[in-house]
Amino acid sequence: EAGVAQSPRYKIIEKRQSVAFWCNPISGHATLYWYQQILGQGPKLLIQFQNNGVVDDSQLPKDRFSAERLKGVDSTLKIQPAKLEDSAVYLCASSPRRGGPDTQYFGPGTRLTVL
Amino acid sequence: KQEVTQIPAALSVPEGENLVLNCSFTDSAIYNLQWFRQDPGKGLTSLLLIQSSQREQTSGRLNASLDKSSGRSTLYIAASQPGDSATYLCACVYNFNKFYFGSGTKLNVKP
Secondary structure (H helix, E strand, C coil), X not given: CCCCEEECCXXXXXXXXXXXXXXXXXXXXXXXXXXXXXXXXXXXXXXXXXXXXXXXXXXXXXCCEEEECHHHCCEEXXXXXXXXXXXXXEEEEEECCCCCCCCCEXXXXXXXXXX | CCCEEEEXXXXXXXXXXXXXXXXXXXXXXXXXXXXXXXXXXXXXXXEEEEECCCCEEEECCEEEEEXXXXXXXXXXXXXXXXXXXXXXXXXXXXXXXXXXXXXXXXXXXXX
């Protein structure tokens, strides 16, 4: 079974530029999550999708971050414009069940550096 | 507000030692608690999952315990090996499968 795929693996941009990350979850998984992990901290949930609907985006900085999950499969996370404090690893995870307690399967992450 | 704290932040031990990593949480209304391993440049790998009704869970040289009443979990690693070097993250899982992570313990096992 293929794992969660993410691209790109690394990205370096200047502040005020825009950037997009892509995630392909494990086939058949209903729920998809985007996390931000700042160096030295644990992952923090940005947004949670169930199929193609948003379950929770309470910690997503909506003035600059956006995310979508078209057709309930792949997802993209966009930052526009980027700030220095957005430098972090962006992790995508998926889980099979709808809303119930379940483990999450994580992708390798995208390391973003904002200069 | 759910807060998860891990102590120590970093730990260095010689190979062969037994060690304990600690995790504490403020909201005891958890569905389960999970321990993950994170290697540099890689995602998280699930190690152990303890249901809220369980007291402990074992996998090989790893043993995790859970005490909901005191808001604590420990991860015990027996006979540590250099390959165990990684960051260990504790995650408390709440309603709607929301994960709250600690900041992790960075473990270095010296040969």
